[in-house]
Amino acid sequence: xxxxxxxxxxxxxxxxxxxxxxxxxxxxxxxxxxxxxxxxxxxxxxxxxxxxxxxxxxxxxxxxxxxxxxxxxxxxxxxxxxxxxxxxxxxxxxxxxxxxxxxxxxxxxxxxxxx
Amino acid sequence: xxxxxxxxxxxxxxxxxxxxxxxxxxxxxxxxxxxxxxxxxxxxxxxxxxxxxxxxxxxxxxxxxxxxxxxxxxxxxxxxxxxxxxxxxxxxxxxxxxxxxxxxxxxxxxxxx
Numbered sequence: 304x305x306x307x308x309x310x311x312x313x314x315x316x317x318x319x320x321x322x323x324x325x326x327x328x329x330x331x332x333x334x335x336x337x338x339x340x341x342x343x344x345x346x347x348x349x350x351x352x353x354x355x356x357x358x359x360x361x362x363x364x365x366x367x368x369x370x371x372x373x374x375x376x377x378x379x380x381x382x383x384x385x386x387x388x389x390x391x392x393x394x395x396x397x398x399x400x401x402x403x404x405x406x407x408x409x410x411x412x413x414x415x416x417x418x
Numbered sequence: 419x420x421x422x423x424x425x426x427x428x429x430x431x432x433x434x435x436x437x438x439x440x441x442x443x444x445x446x447x448x449x450x451x452x453x454x455x456x457x458x459x460x461x462x463x464x465x466x467x468x469x470x471x472x473x474x475x476x477x478x479x480x481x482x483x484x485x486x487x488x489x490x491x492x493x494x495x496x497x498x499x500x501x502x503x504x505x506x507x508x509x510x511x512x513x514x515x516x517x518x519x520x521x522x523x524x525x526x527x528x529x530x531x
Contacts (some may be wrong), residue, residue, distance in 0.1 A: 347522040393460060405451060405463040405474050406520060
């Protein structure tokens with residue numbers, strides 16, 4: 304079955320510290336992978352995506368993610384966290400077109416940032 | 419750049435009432451998706467449309483229906499509302515090509531009393 308696992312429900316980091324949010328996926332076909340961020344009561348904003356090619360992808364707000372096929376992982380990283388990064392982060396997977404198009408989300412990781 | 423527009427942004431209904439949520443995709447996008455996000459939950463796929471035809475169906479209750487119109491906007495119709503339907507409903511749109519990226523609207527927050 305297709306699924307996304309985000310093992311960490313809640314993470315707290317100090318401002319300026321580095322961040323890594325974990326994401327593992329299970330998907331039968333070639334996956335397209337995404338990270339979205341959601342501030343409280345807000346919509347989902349796309350941070351970055353991986354379709355093919357270079358396995359290290361850069362996104363907005365200084366985020367990057369690395370696709371590791373052997374580990375079925377797509378972890379999100381940021382070298383220095385800002386207080387405004389506090390939000391909920393969702394990893395998602397989909398396939399190519401057609402009926403595979405709907406996104407399957409992980410349960411999300413809530414990020415808190417300490418001053 | 420134009421984004422996905424959803425209306426209304428907030429909606430309060432009573433049990434057994436009906437509700438209609440509207441979604442206006444990004445211009446030139448031909449595919450619309452609907453997702454439901456319950457409190458503290460991840461978004462769950464409901465239904466999608468491509469070129470006005472239903473493309474895929476997820477966990478959408480039989481009490482709900484949706485359609486996509488000739489101008490590509492979509493409406494989600496919800497009848498016999500239940501307390502458990504209280505959630506944030508997202509619409510997303512995409513352009514169906516080799517790189518299918520979904521862009522989300524701000525959501526409609528539905529509260530059923």
